Amino acid sequence: MAPMAGYTDVAFRLLLRRLGGVGLTFTEMLHPRTLVGGGGKRRRQLLATDPADVPLGHQIYGPSADLLIQGARWLQDNGATLIDINMGCPQKKIAGVGSGAGLLRDPERAVRIAEAVVKSVTLPVTIKIRLGWDPESPVAEWLAPRFEAAGVAALTVHGRTRSQGFTGTADWEAIGRVVRVVKTMPVIGNGDVVSPAKALEFMQNAGCAGLMIGRGALKRPWVFRDIARALAGEPPCLPPTPDDVVEWAEEQLERMKELYGEKPAILLFRKWIPQYAPALKLNRENMVALLQLTEPEEFRDKFRLLTGSGKTVAD
Ligand SMILES: Cc1cc2nc3c(=O)[nH]c(=O)nc-3n(C[C@H](O)[C@H](O)[C@H](O)COP(=O)(O)O)c2cc1C
Structure with a gap:
């Protein structure tokens, strides 16, 4: 399940678990300052989880290694088991100040951040990116092997650039090219998969180690069950009433x-x-x-x- 701000709270994640088929889920993106300096209701709600809510990744965002390290260490000290760094958020107030997809504009800095965060914790660190800032700078293929060398545990690629926002279609072939430039780091593909048929088509096209689903699961949280069955060659379940x-x-x-x-x-x-x-x-x-x-x-x-x-x- 994709991290989705305002949606992927523990209430929704437990519903997904109950309906089945989902592997890894994520919190929405968390600002390190909310974690470290926070306290209070908002932080409690963002971090609320449950013994059944596993495996769970905690996603952080921020413009600098220092800040992200603080967030990652805080999460490690407070029971997280996997840290994900957001390098894909296209929103102006985030990407515009060098966080989220803003890091794709300065790929060397993105790599330095990855190295620093990986070194700062013993937990696995994963990263989520888009293909690049805009079609003129498709940095995903440049970044992936460098993230792998930095010890990043897995990379999720949303098949759009920052400038696309959520328009157009996700470029699954471009995700496939990222898969081909890494050695063993699992690449999780993301973008526009909403059904078992799309999932099968996606896996054939991109050849990823995993599949991440966002908007499709908000409308049909049982889609993971259906996709897991289709990928295993099992007959579909009856659609819910x-x-x-x-x-x-x-x-x-x-x-x-x-x-x-x-x-x-x-x-x-x-x-x-x-x-x-x-x-x-x-x-x-x-x-x-x-x-x-x-x-x-x-x-x-x-x-x-x-x-x-x-x-x-x-x-
Ligand atoms: C409402 C909304 C909130 C999102 N919040 C996050 C987020 O917190 N972190 C993140 O990495 N991506 C976020 N995304 C992007 C999704 O994780 C995903 O990459 C994107 O929706 C494409 O996948 P899909 O076509 O399956 O929806 C968000 C997307 C939407 C629509």
């Missing part, structure tokens, strides 16, 4: 209540409703009605009232 999806969403909401408190949970849960809307067979009007939820208890009743239930979700 809207009732199944309601049950899973309720489970997630319950955990969100524990994590954030009753009122904040329902407000945060609203952003999941458009994600689950296709699987819940919600038309726009019903989706908007569900977005008015003010109490967690209303979810199931309101959903039933609006839609009826028991239909099969189209794959």
Whole structure:
């Protein structure tokens, strides 16, 4: 599962585990200062985990080795088992100040940072990058062998450049070229895989050691189960019914209540409703009605009232 700010909290990660097929999951990107200097509610929520929430990587971002080392050491001292460095975030406020994908503009610095962070902890350190800053500077192939030499444990490559943001399509062949320039470091491919068919096509194209899925799993958290079956040559499961999806969403909401408190949970849960809307067979009007939820208890009743239930979700 891809790290996704605002989405991949422990409530969602445990839902993914329950539905099956997922291997490694990540926290959203964490700023070292939130970790080291923080404390309080926000840090507790970002770091909340569970014995069943494994394997879990903690992702950090920042513009300098010093800061990232502080974050990595803090995480190591506080029970993390894998550190991931974000070198792919395209947001202006992050990439614009030399963090996230900003590091792809200065690949030599990115390598120095990788070396320094790897040396600073005994935990495995992985990195997540894009193909480059823009199409004119596809640095991923230059970076990968240098990260490998630095002792980076695995590299995730999102097949877009920073300048693409989330537009266009992910370039799986370019990810495949990165796979071919490293010796043994596993390369995890990422971008636009949303179904078993896409996963099979992706694995044939890119030949990666692993596959990371982001947006597709927000809409269909059971996609890992389906993909794992397809990759193992097993027949597909029946698609879930809207009732199944309601049950899973309720489970997630319950955990969100524990994590954030009753009122904040329902407000945060609203952003999941458009994600689950296709699987819940919600038309726009019903989706908007569900977005008015003010109490967690209303979810199931309101959903039933609006839609009826028991239909099969189209794959
Ligand atoms: C809402 C949102 C939040 C994201 N947050 C992060 C993040 O915290 N760290 C990160 O490395 N990538 C982040 N990403 C990028 C995803 O991890 C992933 O690389 C991207 O969505 C492409 O994969 P996909 O096509 O499977 O969605 C985020 C993407 C979205 C849409």
